[in-house]
Amino acid sequence: MQVVAGPRSPRLAAATADALAKAGHDADLVVPEVDRFPDGEAYVRVAEDLGDADVALVQSAASDEAWIELLLLEDAVGSWTPREVACVVPYLGYARQDRRFEEGEALSAEVMARAVGFGATTVLTVDPHEDRVVEFFPCPARALSAVPVLADALADRGVDLVLAPDEGAAELAKRTADAFGADADHLVKERLSGEEVHVEPGDVAADGRTCALVDDIISTGGTMATAARALLDAGAAEVLCAATHGLFADVTRDDGTVVPARDRLLEAGVAEVLVTDTVERPGAPETGVVSVAPVVAEAVGELFA
Ligand code: R5P
Numbered sequence: 001m002q003v004v005a006g007p008r009s010p011r012l013a014a015a016t017a018d019a020l021a022k023a024g025h026d027a028d029l030v031v032p033e034v035d036r037f038p039d040g041e042a043y044v045r046v047a048e049d050l051g052d053a054d055v056a057l058v059q060s061a062a063s064d065e066a067w068i069e070l071l072l073l074e075d076a077v078g079s080w081t082p083r084e085v086a087c088v089v090p091y092l093g094y095a096r097q098d099r100r101f102e103e104g105e106a107l108s109a110e111v112m113a114r115a116v117g118f119g120a121t122t123v124l125t126v127d128p129h130e131d132r133v134v135e136f137f138p139c140p141a142r143a144l145s146a147v148p149v150l151a152d153a154l155a156d157r158g159v160d161l162v163l164a165p166d167e168g169a170a171e172l173a174k175r176t177a178d179a180f181g182a183d184a185d186h187l188v189k190e191r192l193s194g195e196e197v198h199v200e201p202g203d204v205a206a207d208g209r210t211c212a213l214v215d216d217i218i219s220t221g222g223t224m225a226t227a228a229r230a231l232l233d234a235g236a237a238e239v240l241c242a243a244t245h246g247l248f249a250d251v252t253r254d255d256g257t258v259v260p261a262r263d264r265l266l267e268a269g270v271a272e273v274l275v276t277d278t279v280e281r282p283g284a285p286e287t288g289v290v291s292v293a294p295v296v297a298e299a300v301g302e303l304f305a
Contacts, residue, residue: 001027001304002050002082006059006073007034008066009090011285012277012293013058016088019297025304032076034069044072050080054304057120058296060091062247062279067093067112074119086303087120088296090278091245095128096217098136110136117141124299126278126292127172127216127244144299146244146276146292147172150214151179153274153290154242159212161236165189165199165227169215176214176242187227195251199226207235218243218275220251221261225268238271244292246275 003020005013013029020027033045042065055077059070070089077085094108113136117123123141128134134141154162154176162182164173166189177184188200213227218241228239248261265273276292 001025001054001056001300002030002048003027003300004030004032004046004055004057004073004077006032006057006066007069008060008062009058009088009277009280011280012060012090012291012296015277015291015293016056016058016297016300019293020301023297023301025301032073034073042068042072044069044076046073046076046080050077050082052081052083054084054086055082056086056088056300056304058088058090060279061089061093061112061116062091062245063093067115071115071119074116078119084121084304085119086122086124086300087116088124088300089116090126090276090292090296092125092128092133095125095130095133098130098133109133113137113141122303124296124303126276126295129216142299144292144295145175146278146290146295147175147179149276149290149292149295150242150244150274151176154182154212154240155180157210157212157240157272159210159240161185161206161209161211163187163204163206163211163213163227163231165213165215165223172216173214176212182212187230189223189227195220195222197222197226199223199230201230201234204231204234206231208237210238210240211236212240212242214241215243217245217247218261218265218273219247220249221264222251224270225264228265228268228270232269239269240272240274241265241270242274244276245278246273246289247279
């Protein structure tokens with residue numbers, strides 16, 4: 001099989017190909033050419049003849065540019081004669097708008113699912129905001145979970161209470177805690193704006209405990225920062241944050257200063273921030289990143305067995 005490394009997921013694609021090879025699969029890594037025309041449009045070419053191999057195309061879609069690259073990569077892969085094409089979209093951008101909350105809104109999760117489903121025989125993604133998003137794809141699609149790898153990392157750090165910052169992530173907290181025998185609970189969140197939330201500890205018993213806040217996404221960090229403060233105020237000994245997707249959007253404060261989301265978390269007293277490699281930042285690998293490659297490799301291996 002061939003693992004095609006999209007430019008937004010080069011490390012995860014390489015780690016997935018390695019894990020597949022270690023598990024006894026004949027997996028080669030293919031690096032496509034992805035460039036930009038002077039006007040900013042993307043140019044994509046898979047120069048290597050993929051023959052009739054099974055292909056896993058790995059490309060995270062955390063921005064509009066990444067989405068366009070993904071669609072062009074699918075077409076370039078399909079221009080050869082692959083047997084099956086598994087489109088692995090570790091972070092499925094636009095999935096949060098998974099219904100029309102207000103009349104007349106675009107249903108972005110369905111639009112993107114339809115678009116990416118045109119050239120794939122299967123789509124794999126990791127911890128979409130809601131698992132039901134897989135129903136939007138015109139081909140079989142599966143939501144994988146980063147819980148096993150994040151739970152291992154939290155167990156290594158002596159966490160004994162896993163908390164969701166809101167009820168929506170309570171099931172995630174429970175699954176994470178169950179994976180290593182910790183307790184689980186959830187806080188109560190009210191969203192005030194795109195960047196600000198209010199979080200109440202409710203009747204969570206955090207006193208003296210090593211707590212981990214878990215969520216699917218850290219975007220502006222507002223949810224995790226506010227929840228961490230509430231837990232520390234409630235007497236938690238230490239608070240870590242763990243999320244599958246680290247988007248880390250900058251926040252502009254009222255006085256015009258720009259605060260990176262990660263700094264917001266550290267300012268709130270968070271001891272460590274853990275995310276996975278579903279969203280990669282260019283440059284050297286960062287600390288606090290847990291790879292989902294074992295999860296992705298297992299799913300791709302099963303698919304192409
Ligand atoms: C929303 O329901 C998600 O699960 C996350 O809680 C949210 O996207 C986090 O956003 P932020 O980091 O901006 O608070």
